[in-house]
Amino acid sequence: MNRRQSIKALSVTALSAGLLLDACKTDTSKNTSEVDHTNLEYAAGLQDFEKERLEKLYAQPNFFNEHERNTLVILGDLIIPADAVSGSASDAKVIDFIEFIVKDIPDHQVPLRGGLKWLDMQCFSLYGKSFSGCSKDQQVEMLELIAYPGKTKPEFHQGEEFFNRVRNLVATGFYTSKVGIKDLGYVGNTPNKWKGVPAEVLQQYNLKDE
């Protein structure tokens, strides 16, 4: 169903539908979903300085080296693995988001680079290998030491901070992707008519809608 049909199908008033279709027409963006340096349609409505900033960021070389990038991919898939509902963090290309966001928000850079190094050094002293060289069991064992805020031993607190940041960035990267949005079951961002909580849901919670 294309946008025109979907707007018609919903009980949007005729006037709104007409105005919205006109608005869609004047929108110069193609019907693309992912954005990269070849595709700045997202920039429709952006201010000049925002467009220039974006171009500049895209022109920068990667922040993470190959080893760091690999380690982040492994961490991403340990945090959000594929399951019966949806794919993994790497299926949703979470690493590309993280690579972009550390350029966009440089405050992430030192904690991530340093944290990755911290992780490798911990693994080296425990297992004689970098994190990415460890077996999956060893990787899981390592994460168990830093993945539960409030339960972490004092000597691993820096690791906890690092892992909180990675978990949150991976969650953002995954759940703002098409894969993640579908997984969550978010069904909005489309013209509709809000008529209140569905009757069966009210019933489920034994509530009345006034």
Added chain:
Amino acid sequence: MGDVQIKESAEQYDVLIVGSGAGGGMAGYVLANAGIKVLMLEAGPFFDPVKQSQQLKWPYESPRRGAGTTRAFGDFDAAYGGWQIEGEPYTTKDKTEFQWFRSRMLGGKTNHWGRISLRMGPLDFQPTDGLSDPWPITYEELKPFYDKVDRMIGVYGTNEGLENDPDGIFLAPPKPRLNEIFIKNGAAKAGVKVIAGRGSVLTEELPGNKDRGACFYCGQCGRSCKVYGDFSASSCLVIPAIKTGNLKVITNAMVRQVLTDKEGKATGVSYVDKTDGQEYQLKAKVVVLGASACESARILLNSATAQHTGGLANASGVVGKYLHDSTGASLGGFLPQLMDRKRYNEDGVGSVHIYSPWWLDNKKLDFPRGYHIEYGGGMHMPSYGFGGGIAKMNGAVPGRDGQTKPGGGFGASLKDDYRRFYGTQVGMAGRGTALARKENFCEIDPNVVDKFGIPVLRFNYTWSNEEIKQAKHMIDTFQEIMHQMGAVITSTIQGPETNYGLEAPGRIIHEVGTVRMGNDPKTSALNKWCQAHDCKNLFVVDAAPFVQQGDKNATWTILALSMRTAEYILDQRKKQNI
């Protein structure tokens, strides 16, 4: 750079308006529709939501997934500008704090605002506790204009017959979302009345208006609306005014000062074109400032002459003083009973579905005035920061196996938790009355200019015990409501060391009071028509004229006041007084 050249326009406009937000936009709309030739200057670019709104875009269409790197409220938010603008600094005095949000674009802050549209009440205009000066007008005098604004722009809500939260001419309010029904029931048990929200969103088509569509419930008013289904000054006032043929807008025009003649009368303004740095002077019979409360004060203070030594309209010395923002504090949590909830589209409107007007009697409290509460929560579109609270949620309640595990984690069970907790969150925020005080002010910094060479504002603002106690009351109340609805609080409870979470002055973006009205020219800058006491052809139509804000967001009152002032300008022109 060569010699400075100032281009002077030979043409004299009937009325020149500085600023295109709620105040400037309304004045322009009324005057242009009355056949007056109006010129409007806007410091930012042209903005039409039809073309430039980020509405209906998905988070993955932004490489930063909606993060607020270049826009304070996220990548998709409509506001051009923010707390800091490159090359346009402001300063603070004696280590006090004020944060100044500026939205440089056609329509100003009305493109991204929360659309919460509250009338001030009789007691807000004429307080009986003696703690702030009365306005020179009463609620009854402004009521007809609130009525006209309601009809012209559209606002949803319910008539409740409350003494200080006046009823209006309302469209049907949106029904509460699931979380909001829980909030309403919890609040009732905590003794807090919850009623339908009041927002300027067209939940129905606006009678007689074919340019604006009804809301299609994407919940994204903050991005501005492509069908003009909510109120922005750009879409609802300035663009329609341009279509009359009587209003012209010059964009990227940063006003330096109001020009005056030997008699002290306003003759026009000077401005710099931000695109090429060229200086201009324009002539007008009447000058109207609607540049925002602080920017209008800045222009007046920067317009000092031999006749107006302390700044234009400032014989009283009050310009810049009595600056006040709303108080604000908030609390967040989640409803365990909503875990694993059924999915459906509950985006709703982008303003509040429910709210609590102030409900208590101050005689029994240790602080004056009051606050209202705005509520939210539910299955929102994920954006940057999604899942950030998970470690405080998934360790707070038993998992599927009945066992409570430590918060945080990773792997399949964490992924399951993101799903289980989605849509369970609730939040509430208080917005209250801060008292207008002479000691809280903005003034011209004697040492600093912006990149256009315009002297900048220096702020001096501190909260007093009245506001801090109010914030404590908010936090106590929010905890009780959360408790009564069975929610788990995830926010850190703020104590006296952080003023109970009271936001820094300016953060709520309800700053008002810097060019206040009054009957006495010794203690006020403007008369009851928002006309300068000492410059009869100069008017101010933004939130600067407010004597004292209530616990109501300012926009609806700006609109009503500006409409009233514009009609007064028409009347005075007819009588040839200006």
